[in-house]
Amino acid sequence: MTGDKIDTTEKEKKLIKTIRIDVDKCNGCRACEMICSAFHAAPKYSSNNPARSRIRIIREPLRDLYVPVYAGEYTVSECAGRDKYTIDGKEYDECAFCRASCPSRNEFKEPDSGLPLKCDMCEGEEEPLCVKWCMHDALILEEREEQVEDKEATLEQEDLAIGLESLADKFGMDNIMDAVARMNEKD
Numbered sequence: 001m002t003g004d005k006i007d008t009t010e011k012e013k014k015l016i017k018t019i020r021i022d023v024d025k026c027n028g029c030r031a032c033e034m035i036c037s038a039f040h041a042a043p044k045y046s047s048n049n050p051a052r053s054r055i056r057i058i059r060e061p062l063r064d065l066y067v068p069v070y071a072g073e074y075t076v077s078e079c080a081g082r083d084k085y086t087i088d089g090k091e092y093d094e095c096a097f098c099r100a101s102c103p104s105r106n107e108f109k110e111p112d113s114g115l116p117l118k119c120d121m122c123e124g125e126e127e128p129l130c131v132k133w134c135m136h137d138a139l140i141l142e143e144r145e146e147q148v149e150d151k152e153a154t155l156e157q158e159d160l161a162i163g164l165e166s167l168a169d170k171f172g173m174d175n176i177m178d179a180v181a182r183m184n185e186k187d
């Protein structure tokens with residue numbers, strides 16, 4: 001008898017999708033940015049603006065640098081680490097590989113509202129569109145099964161939570177509650 005607790009949390013299997021990036025194959029064509037921003041336009045495909053894309057290409061043709069980076073988590077404050085990387089003789093700037101929507105730069109922010117953007121793996125599509133549109137095989141879809149807790153938040157709920165968190169940082173929770181109360185009064 002080991003005294004270990006029995007885990008009674010219900011778990012279910014979920015297909016986890018990730019995208020592997022082969023930097024050497026990226027030529028900076030930006031087709032991935034175009035299709036991502038068009039897919040997430042409202043209504044869908046009504047416009048394309050790379051500034052709204054959830055994948056950004058760090059492009060420096062003179063130094064032959066092309067780095068696809070996916071939008072990851074929102075972060076409230078800047079990090080302390082500012083490292084430069086040299087890989088295969090190429091020097092990459094500070095923050096080059098960072099996926100965060102962060103206060104110190106403009107990447108991964110919706111240009112009109114300033115709200116953070118995050119890759120949602122093109123929810124509803126069988127294959128992420130940036131993978132489909134990359135003619136150079138720089139983006140490779142990988143899938144694996146993982147056991148996850150039953151009560152996982154949906155992507156929509158996650159997006160809402162991230163948006164609210166960033167609004168609360170910007171305007172303060174009390175002001176947001178006041179604004180919501182005023183909106184309810186108008187209804």
Ligand code: SF4
Nearest residue numbers: 026027029030032134
């Ligand atoms: S579509 Fe592919 S090759 Fe073109 S910029 Fe995006 S990742 Fe690079």
Ligand code: SF4
Nearest residue numbers: 036119121122128130
């Ligand atoms: S997987 Fe979809 S949401 Fe994510 S970066 Fe690619 S096109 Fe955009």
